[in-house]
Amino acid sequence: MSTHDADRAASPETRPVCADPDLTAEDEFSEVLRRHLVVLATTEYDDSDHGALPGVADEVKVLQQWWCDAGLGRRRFTVAHPELGQNPTLRQIEDALRSPEREWNDGDAAVLVVTGHGLTTREAHWIVLRSTSPTRVHKTALSTDQLIGWLADTDVEHLLVILDVCFAAATAERTVRLPEFPDTWLVLASTGAESPAEVGALTGAVAGFLDEVRSREGEQYDHGPYLRVDQFLDGVQARLPASQRLSLLKSELPRLGGPSPCLPNPRPQPAAPLVGEARRDLAIRAEDLEAHWAAKTWLFTGRANLMGHLVAALSAPPRTVVVTGGAGTGKSAVLGRLVTLSDTRFRRDHPELTAAVPPALLPPVGSIDAAILCTGKVPAEIVTQLLEAVGIPTGGGTTAELARWRTWLGGHARPVTVVIDALDESSNPVDLLASVLARLHPPAAAADGPLGSPLRLILGVRSPGTPTNDKPNSAGTDTTGTHAAAQPTGTNSARPYAEQVTKTLRGERVPVDEAPWWNTADLADYATEILTQTPRSPYHRPEHHQHATAVAAAVATAAQKSFLLTRLAATNLADRDTLTDPDDPGLAALLDDGVLGVFRADLHDELPDPDQRLRAIHLLRAVAFAYGRGLPWSQIWPLTANAVADRPGTYGDSDIAALLASRLAGYLVTDHEDGITVYRLFHDTLRTTLREQWRDLHDPPRSPSAAQDDQDDQDDQDDQDDQDDHA
Template sequence: MRNTAGELGRNQGAERNDSARTLLTLAVRDYGDGDEGFTAGIDEQLDVVAEWWSSPVAAAGFHQIPAPTLTGRAHVEDFLRTHRVREMTGEALVLFITGHGVAGSRTHFLGLPDSERGRHLNTSVRTTDLITAALDSHAENVLVIVNTCYAGKISGEIDDLIEDIRAERRNSCQLDVLVTCGHDRPVQVRRFSTLLRGAFERLRTTAGITTPHLRVVDLMSEFERGLSPADRKKHRLHRVVDGSGVLAPTPCIPNPGYRRVREATGADGRHRSTPAGDHWLDRATGRTQDQDPGWYFRGREDLNRSIAAFLSPARARGVLLVTGSAGSGKSAVLARAVVLSDPAFRDDPLCKTALDLSASDTVPATGSITGAVLARHRGAAQLAHDILEALGETPRRVRSTEDPVVEAVQQILATLRDREEAVTLVIDGLDEADERQRIIEDVLAPLNEFCAPRLEQVPVPRPDGGPFAAPEPGLRLLIGVRSSRPLSEPSVELAEEEQGPNEALKAVFPTAEEQRTDDEASEKDIAEYLHALICEGGGHRESAEEAAGLVAPVVWPSFIDARIAGEQLRSAEDPAAVARQPEWQRMLNNGTEGLLKRDLVLVEADGLPSEVALALLRASAFAGGAGIPWSTIWPQMARVMLGETLPDWDEMITKLLKSRLNGYLAHDHEDDRRVYRPAHETLAEALRDAGTDWLDRGGAA
């Protein structure tokens, strides 16, 4: 099965623990001239470098080797020889050089306390000798950072020396060299440590880069963000050797903002990635905050029992549509099946909680789902490629004259024909796809060949006259799609222009079964969900029962409104007392809009102005794709929404993500960045509506 908990596949290779990573710090701290500020500045540099390269990216972290006290050239040569730098192997080697730099007529030197003026050839060290010792080692990837005065002078020297490194190594390894100033500029030693620390903090928080390692340009751009326009010529980083290019992350730069995600495997034991990020686990648990350890969804037994039966080994073919009105828990039901069927999650304490809460016949068989994909904001070609990857296949390249959708679907069909076992695919959020109609007609409709039930399994004779071939394996499709809730049985068929995606799917798959998530029984499920949310941690049990009974009939059939209401009530001293308040009841009757209005007022107590919080939420609603990245984009879009500039947008976003408003957001990954969007499309639509007066404070309780 595809991995169902986040972007794993592309990061897996970077997390191997069988390759050495080494950080060498060659720093000259004390020149015996009484300059305590210089020594303190060098120590500050070493502190931030040590912290950065100890970031917990992988099990095999960087082995850090600081140089001993260096006073003369012999000490430097002893250091290189003792640690066999020129013969060093491993996946990554980082060399950080800092101290006084000396610019000769054509050569740059690292000055030492015992260096003699006018005799740098014999008493100092040529900086390029240190650089090439690392570059021409046997390490697969090398990064050298030189922070000395006049370091830009190295550029002319290194160009000629690089040509003497064998072509095979230059072409197959990532070899990069950065210097911290131009050829004619000195270094302000404490300024560099401040700038490097700033880049470290931004990459740890606001940059939102999701890969375990960074590109060199990521480091350079975040470093430069800390510079004023007047300082850019003085303190910016310069790349004098470019061996990894613009697009490739290098194992030499760990990402301090990387969050290791849980590894999950499918029935075939392979790790898979998914564009849905944490979608499945978030939806399955019903949690309101990222990293919340609870499992809150309850009930839905008949619906879960039907899905488990559909996924049983006795069935090899079929289509099951899980449908319902907006926010009625379709994704939660599908995600529960995806997560609980994944063998990698079965031993997880979080899933054990869910299994303990569930009747055995409501739990899908282990490994019963081959792959799960999210259709939200995906085009037809993108979704077809996602399905191929879920099947463990790599999409073929297509010529410019070929239709990528047609070619991908043909590859899917060929893959299914070659399978000896039944295949099960989960597709969620089809109603939110960018090319919904083409997905239904050109991607899904051809799959009916494998989904339609066979009246009898007749052996198929082989063209070569050999033994009869076994019948083709089947395909089970489990699809989540929104539809309006009928108030009664329709007396006439809907006109074509009134048919939504659910009706279109039933036309394509005439034998499809349907399960709704918004029937009358779901009110009890919402009450149980609310009770579990409010009682998180074991408190409020009696008060929670009363509060859930008051709220469930009002928010039904919307689990999204229940989640938001539960998030508000769980933080109250007496949830039932709050739920009984007439003002809160009026707010609740306004659904998501009323709940959000109340929370926009309450977050002001956390130092987050209501109008700023609203601007940030609206910016996330207008973002395309999977969501909005933090970095510089979220602040810029929010500035437009607010109509004014703030000096501390990053602080405001931090407060938003730590506040009760975090429950209104979902997170995902796109283009190697962590992105944010409203937790449900109905909420996004409401936030995009310019006619809503969100800052009407009359609804606050």
């Protein structure tokens, strides 16, 4: 960061309202300083009633490979008390776990696996050791509830205990008498109360689950550093023999719905978020910077006039700016760039990208405090997200939360900036405007309205778009999506919603598809960047850049004012093996049906087989019906796909894995909601296409000759119209 940037970051005018805690924490369990794996395993027995268990060594190896994998980094566990893994004596166990040299405390996470034979008496469950005598159980065996009692007397906060021994579930009745466990503990028995353990059954089930987590199907599980407890339990139980089950040895349920530091995720970890959590909704995604279509330079330098105006607004006195435009005209992309470039983490971690940005297009560091995407969200959800972003306590209902927000805001002498996009895509846009946005300003600003408030709002709203003289397609419809209806459901006023927002909030309207903010050259530059910067593109070599410029101009002309169509078409061309001539009838055929046509071409190129193509359409269409952050994979996505296809039992995890391994995965955004991985289409126009025109997607693409015939017919009609006008 330059000295000038550092000065701006430290100034009262631009510093963030609250620091992002995730800027420095390596993971959400940063308080865990030490991680221990203890294996208590007995394989040989003096008493002939208990046969040897040579397979236990293999069980131990499987478990150690997971918890002690060096690839886990600081999430890795280290083996503690290794002597307990080889036929330990009762004294060794007591020395290690009852009277250790250093007792576990709240800075420790521990996993204890007990495997071998077990037995029950009338009053208790016992772990059989090598020297255990059936006639002297109290002296020669280890009481299971006593073992757990030793652990309960420590201050360890995060603990996983797996009892892979015969009749282990019988100890459940004993453990309820112990001091209450923390809800971060998970104590499991691997057998039914009346069934003996099968050697290798539990670790085989764990290993099978971990194999799936590492596979393509494992994409359905949480992508964070730790597995969710409920997913782990369900996955292991599904792989146990029918005679066995996992039993929770606790009088009350543990914390099942979240992750545990005792369950490190073995999947390769995704790239760290580019920005702090408060701005994640709208920021450019790390995946987009690495995607095959990404034009990194253009993402941060294009649309200079529009970007410069919004950057200037961040330093001007607070006001409301309403960014409008038709679907696909790039308003969300510009807001995403504004949010990303303002973020402290991004500016710190990516100086090579920000160095290429002209100073006039670079927002002050920390100048945006919160960024929210409204798609599919109810107004109350948006209010809660706003409060969480700036660290205000939530709860008590929307009215109470808004009151806390206004009180908090009224205490700030410096501006607070919030960017909110896709107002028209919320579940209730009218209520969002009247009951939330119009009530965000503090009471002290009532006399002057928004102009007297410390709150700076930058809002994104779809509008009808500016009419063009471009020709419609053969069906007589707009194909780019830029002129899609801008009147969201529930709006009764004849005035377009974008105008209602602007008037109600007394904002400045910035229509991105009108002069002076629209420049057709931006569209061609964007296409050129995709064609020339995609590594495997036939236009990537410098000697083909001039050709790419000509093709990009043809794409931009056909796309009218749609960055969405430009992106899809340029990506399709960049994925081909050979150059395409700008006058090629095939290019005209590709673009003639707009977003539908390019989407259809991608489907047919990737999946020539009609049945496979239909399966992909059904799977993508299921995602089109998701709201909020997206559709969960685990169980929900297959069920939804079967429902929209009206083909029960047709789709499963392998189908989804195949889709995500294909180029069609580029149409999806991977996100997280409540600790669960979810998927959504990257643009609302794609969702509409899949909902309403999915059968057209399955039809063969239009041939170049058909496109030329349509063009000739349109030219003849235009000539006739001109003659009529001059008659």
